[in-house]
Amino acid sequence: MVDSQKTQLVEVDSEESNLYGFSLAEMEHFFRKLGEKPFRAKQLFQWIYKYGVDDFEEMTDFSKSLRIKLNSTAKLVRPNFCGRQSSTESEERTTQKLLFQLSDGQKIETVYIPDDARRTVCVSTQAGCAVGCTFCATGWMGFKRNLTVGEIVGQLGYVLKKVDPTISNIVFMGMGEPFLNYENVIRAAQIFSSESGMSIAAKHITISTSGIIPRIYQYADDGHSFNLAISLNATTSESRRSVMPITSKYSMEELLKAADYYIRSRRRTHLTLEYVLLAGVNDSDEDARRLKKMVSELGRCKLNVIPYNPIEGPSLKRPSEDRINAFLRKVSTIQSPLTLRRSRGQDIAAACGQLAVQN
Ligand code: SF4
CATH class of the missing domain: 1.10.150.530 (DNA polymerase; domain 1)
Known part of the structure; x- marks a missing residue:
């Protein structure tokens, strides 16, 4: 279309x-x-x-x-919408993956996820990604370039005008590592939340990072009121390094210190820890025990467990339903809020970690 x-x-x-x-x-x-x-x-x-x-x-x-x-x-140039796929998982609430072409021919994807209470847009911040997490299709694409502020804002602009004017939540969890395009991401989030702009409450905007430590400190010091999510995905440096090579540059220990610094810099806000559950990598009872300890030591954080959504390429596997449930039972006694995110849009490769385009 x-x-x-x-x-x-x-x-x-x-x-x-x-x-x-x-x-x-x-x-x-x-x-x-x-x-x-x-x-x-x-x-x-x-x-x-x-x-x-x-x-x-x-x-x-x-x-x-x-x-x-x-x-x-002057001109007004937005990313050029060039196609969409709609999920058939649910008849009432259709997750949509939107494809945009940028002025230099690069392509990016944006996901619209309507839920009972929320209508969320997942925006991209880079064409491709240099971080190379092995469970993520964008990581396998390699890095093309950072998106401009207009290219980030234009994704939501299109959705508000053509798909759904009642968007309530934004997540910076599409293609790219937001903290490697820090300035443009913050400026876009400010336009999203401005009352004269797109009027999405700052507390409904979440910026996610794979753990770019200097930017986590900067973000904490800058005092932005958007939410922060850190993609943790392991409980030991070794297993994290095996799926997130960035751990060789920014160690897990330093990452947890930065997370703690962020939490202490806020009075009420919770940090979200994302944990993609991978069979045989980070889903053991031992992992659950270590994860519980990490979460309780950090204190004010939420834990979001996301069973892996398979992509072509790596030999990673999604744990069985029994293992997912056993893992959740083990961590469920933490004091912090715990959610299990069963990503929507798997049938159109729009779920967490599945975004990738060929240019
Ligand atoms: S998970 Fe995020 S940071 Fe990691 S490769 Fe994918 S887009 Fe990049």
């Missing part, structure tokens, strides 16, 4: 003139340079992000002369 985006949106080669992705302050600066009043910036910000308008001609509170000026000096 292909949407007919306005030609104006895609036939642009100058990144400098693309206002899609600009913050309010950058728009104010832009209007000043244009010799216009800075209050125009808030109007434009709302048109683009709140109302999803991407044609200056439709911005009716701008004079004709201002619209002509904008048309000759």
